[in-house]
Amino acid sequence: MLTRLCRWLEAGLLAPCCLHCHEPVPGTLPICADCAAGLRPAPVLPEVLAPCAGARLAAFRYEGTAAALITAYKFGENLAAGRVLARLALPALREADRPGALVPVPLHRQRLRQRGHDQALGLARDWGRALGLPVRAGLLRRRRATLPQTTLDARGRAGNVAGAFEACGPCPAHVTLVDDVLTTGSTVAAAAEALFAAGARRVDAWVLAWAAPPGGGAQPAAMK
């Protein structure tokens, strides 16, 4: 009932509502102070050794508000949820080294058809616009469809995406991969390998959230 009322108010341009708890909020950012306070920063992720050298930065832990909003963005086509998280992640990204370009981790065309939008491309565009960085959306391509990583353990994830990406042109020396969630890091490692093969010398990764790898572990797992 409250959700419906809020949507009605929003439609009437009277007040935005929090995308998580649906309470009306002041201002233009559709997230309330309580829900925003529930976004806990992710731990510092260790740098990865060659051949996939680079810094990896996750803005939030994949839990609570962050997990709910990412799920709504990724699977519910709630683009506003992605935009809010992308904006709240900006202070962390401004601290990071600036690459020559942002490269979204691409979806396979089959998955894109099912989902209706490309969540990594949306993040890369928001971050590129806010930070004044070019976005090279067509630089990487998925050669083949892969299973959803969430259905696999760490070893299965690495095998699932190994060799799944290829670069479609020369790559700038320093690029940053963009994705929504990083768990074991297998996907960005496979994408980075394709970029190194295309001439990159450093490949970083920026994601909205870090999720604890399957089987637990308080510290983030190494990428490989």
Ligand SMILES: [Zn+2]
């Ligand atoms: Zn809220």
